[in-house]
Every structure is written in C-alpha cells, then in structure tokens.
Amino acid sequence: MKSNAQEKHEIRPGQSLELLKELHILTRDGKMNQDSRRKLKQVYHLYQFIEPLMQEVMNAQSRVSLVDHGAGKSYLGFILYDLFFKPMLASAEADSPARASKIYGIETRDELVERSRELAQRLAFPGMEFLNLSVAESTSSQALPEQIDIVTALHACNTATDDAIEFALKKKARYMVLVPCCQAEVAAELRKTKGDAVRNNPLSELWRHPIHTREFGSQITNVLRCLQLESHGYQVRVTELVGWEHSMKNELIIAEYKGQKSGKAARRLAEILDTTGLQSLEKRFFTQLA
Structure with missing residues (x-):
C-alpha cells in the first residue's frame, strides 16, 4: 500500500485536493484506491496532450474556449480548469481577454449536468458552463458561441464522435482531441x-x-x-493513450487546422x-x- 507521501507525489503541483475529493478520486482523508489512481493517471495523460494546445491558443489570442462532448462527470473539464484556467485567471487583469476563457461540458444526463454545475459553483470556477444537450443538438444550440477553439470527445459512443467532428467543423475549431468508441x-x-x-x-x-x-x-x-x-x-496525428490498458478503445486522434x-x-x-x-x-x- 502506498504512503501519503507517495500518493501526493502522483498528484500534480497546484492540483486542488478538495477538487479531487469532490470528484471521488481522493477519499475524504486523502487516500486513493487502485481505480482512482488509474483514473487520475488517465486524465493527467490526456492533460499532457491538451495543455500545449490550450497554451498555443492563449499565445495567439489571450483567451481560450473548449467544449468537452459527452462530459459525464467532467473529470477532464474540472482538472483542465484547475490546472490551467485557474492559475491563468488568477494572474489576469480584470479587463484581460483571458477572463472570457471558458470550458463547456456537454452531457445528456441531467443529474450529471446539475451535479457539475453545483460543483463548479461551490469551487468558484466561473469559467465553466454545463449544458444538457446531445452532441448533435449542440451543433445548432444558441447556448454556445459561433466559434470554439478546442473540441474534445472522449469515448463518445458510435456516431457521437462524428457529431463532435461536425460540431467542430461548424465551429471552426483550431484543434480536436478525439477518443472514438463503439x-x-x-x-x-x-x-x-x-x-x-x-x-x-x-x-x-x-x-x-x-x-x-x-x-x-x-x-x-x-x-x-x-x-x-x-x-x-x-x-x-493518431497515437495511443497509455494507461488505458483496461480498454481496447485507446486510439487518440489529434487534429489541428492548417487551412x-x-x-x-x-x-x-x-x-x-x-x-x-x-x-x-x-x-x-x-x-x-x-
């Protein structure tokens, strides 16, 4: 069994322990089980791919918008916000374009949408918004802006990945990060x-x-x-997600718009x-x- 010191070493610097507890990755006394450890490893692995894309967008226009399709419990969205958005917004001026940065979580299960909204409010993550929509519905929804910088769709089943691609094309996304499924x-x-x-x-x-x-x-x-x-x-670019050994659906497609x-x-x-x-x-x- 791992010690607290070893478990803390697995957590990225600056990561909110309170967030990890809310996401049930950590227990209330700060422990991790094997399933939670694997889940955190997976999300951190995805973060390594997505963080430089967000930074590229920030360097170009000082703000970034990201839509996460099939967000589920929004593990990825919350950790992206905690590790990237929160430090960026903390150092931004009140009138900085960075203040317009946003993560949208798209999910069809109403209870998960409500839970994520409550958690974002409780943690004071104002740049997160959660919408009860299918991927297909989001393409024409007025609740989303006309242009989105980054679109993610992780294990969006069957044709939902294709709907996410159609969404990203319509929204003129600069980057797509896709993990197709089923x-x-x-x-x-x-x-x-x-x-x-x-x-x-x-x-x-x-x-x-x-x-x-x-x-x-x-x-x-x-x-x-x-x-x-x-x-x-x-x-x-097509690569493999390491740390997803329990699933055969571990193909990662990263697309960058070149024109x-x-x-x-x-x-x-x-x-x-x-x-x-x-x-x-x-x-x-x-x-x-x-």
Whole structure:
C-alpha cells in the first residue's frame, strides 16, 4: 500500500485536493484506491496532450474556449480548469481577454449536468458552463458561441464522435482531441453490403468473418474520420493513450487546422466508401474538396 507521501507525489503541483475529493478520486482523508489512481493517471495523460494546445491558443489570442462532448462527470473539464484556467485567471487583469476563457461540458444526463454545475459553483470556477444537450443538438444550440477553439470527445459512443467532428467543423475549431468508441454503424453497413463487396473486391476478405467485420469496421471508421478531417484542412496525428490498458478503445486522434484542404484525401475517402460498399455513409463522412 502506498504512503501519503507517495500518493501526493502522483498528484500534480497546484492540483486542488478538495477538487479531487469532490470528484471521488481522493477519499475524504486523502487516500486513493487502485481505480482512482488509474483514473487520475488517465486524465493527467490526456492533460499532457491538451495543455500545449490550450497554451498555443492563449499565445495567439489571450483567451481560450473548449467544449468537452459527452462530459459525464467532467473529470477532464474540472482538472483542465484547475490546472490551467485557474492559475491563468488568477494572474489576469480584470479587463484581460483571458477572463472570457471558458470550458463547456456537454452531457445528456441531467443529474450529471446539475451535479457539475453545483460543483463548479461551490469551487468558484466561473469559467465553466454545463449544458444538457446531445452532441448533435449542440451543433445548432444558441447556448454556445459561433466559434470554439478546442473540441474534445472522449469515448463518445458510435456516431457521437462524428457529431463532435461536425460540431467542430461548424465551429471552426483550431484543434480536436478525439477518443472514438463503439464504432458500430460502419460494421452494421459492412454486414448489409457484404454479399456484393465479397464478389467484387478480394480485400473484402478482411471483413468476411463476423469478428473481422467488427474489428475492421472499427478500424476503417477512424481511417475515414482522419481522411475527412484532412479534406477539411486539418493536420491529423493518431497515437495511443497509455494507461488505458483496461480498454481496447485507446486510439487518440489529434487534429489541428492548417487551412490546406486536401482534395486527395477527399477522393481517397470516396474511393474507400465505394470499394467497401459504404456509399450510404457519404453524408456522415462529408468532405470539403480543395
């Protein structure tokens, strides 16, 4: 069992212990169990990817807005605010643009939205706002500004990741941080069109057997998403989340808007949809020709 000193060493400097207790990562006497330790490690790992993106935006315009889709209990949002927003706002002048910085948590479960609102108020985190919306609803919601700097969607199930991408494209997001999950839609389409695809495409052997259909469907979904993002002018990096060994859904997609829309990516995406029998998904994986 770890000592208090060892557990404190795992917590980042400046991290509010009171926040970690409210999030039930720490017990009231400051202890962590194995599950809490893993959860904190995961959020800190994500923070390492997101913090430099927030800093880039701050350097460019002195304020940052971030939308976290499928926020759940908002572990990520609260820790981002505690470690990055709170120190920044503490040193900002009263009329500084930094005061306009904001984190929006989007979540459909009303009890989690209310709990997060109460916690933000209790901790005096004025730059956090929580909205009871689906990812799809948020795209047209008047409660969100026209432009958002960073969009995150962590384990947004099935098509919710694609809805988050559509949201980010509409909001002209500079960065997207996506951890896709449960990509069932493409696998279902592959099963429906399997007969024709198997006859016409020898590569369809990759998804002929049911277990391969599921795995290939998950893989190709993220490939299509990356091509879609590139077609809209984003530079895409795909990596793995360490510390998420308990979940097979540990692929991390980071996209940065560069403005160079790729016609090649758009054409390649269309070709893949055609050769795999997925033409019905053209609307979901919409592209922007250069």
